[in-house]
Amino acid sequence: MPRTSGPETREKLIRAGEEVFAAQGAHGAQLRDIVRLAGQSNPSAVQYHFGSRAGLLDAVMAERQTRTEKVLTAELARAGDHGLRGLLRALVAAEATELRTERGRRCLRISTQLSHESGVRTRTPHPTIDGTVYWDLIGRVESCLTALPEPLRLERLDLALTLVGAAMADRAGQYLAGTTPLTDEALFAADLVETTTALLQAPRPALGDMP
Structure with a gap:
């Protein structure tokens, strides 16, 4: 037995x-x-x-977080103090390492379903990311967005992280299904950094100009 x-x-x-x-x-x-x-x-x-089920799910995500934390730490050291784009480049590079294994790809598919539980909008991190380099990076990214009012800043930051997670999960799904993506991994990662940077740096909308 x-x-x-x-x-x-x-x-x-x-x-x-x-x-x-x-x-x-x-x-x-x-x-x-x-x-x-x-x-x-x-x-x-x-x-x-x-x-419980939630306990197992947390354990799955904790193992995934342990793997990416090591890479993220090294990527942030390499990025130095290169501002928003450098921080996002480090994040995307770390997340992309999960694309290299079937286990990592599955975890990316799971992570994107839990993005709303991160706690970014309330500044209350989920226990699996509390005190991590990842949570520290979120704070550093936010510090680059001080031109935006806090509610908009937090909402936009959460959306940007959701975008990164969804893009990674989509590519992971293509790999798991045996589908060849439209772009190679280097271009995919670089474009994701630029897209996310543009989203975060978009000017505050002037509501009076909207139809």
């Missing part, structure tokens, strides 16, 4: 969670499918190790 305790089983459940959450949706995935894919006979294995 397969064990339902120990670090090996916990890792099997995380790997199975990545696959099922990516295929069925972060909130629609069936725990029984995750347990079965992980080779467990105890239907309560997820609850035993993670407490």
Whole structure:
């Protein structure tokens, strides 16, 4: 009988969670499918190790965050103090490393479904990103946008991060489906940096000029 305790089983459940959450949706995935894919006979294995579906989802995202944090730290050191574009270039480069593995691609597909839970708009980070280099980068990006009033600044920042996540998830989905994207990865990343920079730097709209 397969064990339902120990670090090996916990890792099997995380790997199975990545696959099922990516295929069925972060909130629609069936725990029984995750347990079965992980080779467990105890239907309560997820609850035993993670407490709940949300606990397993957090564990999946925490492992993904650990991987990208290492790259992001190095990318930010390389970027130095190059302003908004340099910060976004570091972010996109770090996120793009997840495109290189099937595991990373699945996690990108999951991440984009959770972008609204990041806490950017309320300045209350989700526990999986609290105290991370990623959360610090968000603050540094915001500091480049002080010409905008705070509500617009936070809303636009959240939209920009959502755009990055959605673009990465879309490309990951193409890779997982065996589809060849229209652009190579270097152009894709460079264009995503420029698009996101333009979104964030767009002037505050003059409402009086709108029809």
